[in-house]
Amino acid sequence: MKHFWENLEVMEVNKICQFCGNRFVAKKTTTKCCSDDCAKKFYKKRKRDEKIQASDKDLEVQIKGYDIEEIQKKDYLSIKEVMLLLNISRTSIYRMLKDGRLSKLQGFKSIRIRKVDLDVLFRQKVENNEEKQYNLPYFCDDNYYTINEVLDVFNVSSGSFYYLCKKHNVPKIPKGKNVYVPKNLVNIIFNNE
Template sequence: MGFSNLRIPKLCEFCEKPFEAKTVTTRFCSKLCSEKSIKRQKRLVQEVEAKQVLLEKSINKIAEIQTRPYISVGEAAILFGMSKDTIYRLIKSNRISAHNFGERLTRVCKSDLESMFTVVKIAPEKEKIEEKQVFEIGTCYTISEISAKYHADPGTVNSVIKRNKIPTKKVGSFVYAPKNLIDKIFDGK
């Protein structure tokens, strides 16, 4: 594999410091930033999965709880996505009203909690809308035009197109790719 003379000014996606990238696909200024970014992504995915599992387990209970005016501390924790300790702290500071009917029978007013906090809702998944690309002479580059404009090897251009799933159209021996998508990738936007 040959070396490239490209020097592309970019911002690190993790630490947001400017650096000069040697390839078009470089995203981080160092291996350390790359590893930290991977760890952050894994942690965020685990947190989202944990919240989703908790919501799936308690979705039936949430529907039943929403019909009652007074609920237990554990039910309030599930409904509002907070710990029991937080609810007990709010009761102790008289920010929410509560009634103690005996051991493990503390009930809190749901309307007090609703006025302080919002109910945890399950967000609907967003659908991705794909726009249809128009392959006309003025709106497309050939592979050789891309490699000449950005001083990149045609093999590198092909791999970038495949990696980013850019739609292409082959006419005879030429492969065309939309200018707007190519410019976004190679300009670092």
């Protein structure tokens, strides 16, 4: 017994011509136009549209001064290219180079960063964000420090505590005049640092 789809090749299909819009009956499911004439014109139109799209893109590149697709293809990126690709500031990149989250390649005149390193960085970021969604302890004085308490108890500057919070994704909970951080998390961080 033959299945119906084995006859599809010779089946007659009702279609709409992609060039003139007329209804027609096609012998193949892949036929796009009602006639050879329309098919030729449709092909020409498509080529023309492609050219227009390409020149629109050229114009965009001219206006913006860069082509993000070209940057995406590269294996080694300049600071400027990383800025454009990740939409982050020069300062953030230098900070990441300084604290070791990013490393620069040796042997180039100006700074070059490997794209794979950016990928790794982003995977970490995603993982960190997932970790971040751990359950916060019940809100009471026993479970939370205020920022000022942390600075007192652990004898740190607000700058370095700010840095630690960022590094370890410490959730900060503003309530009233104070900002609170979970005690258990902060204790662990200071025990390890």
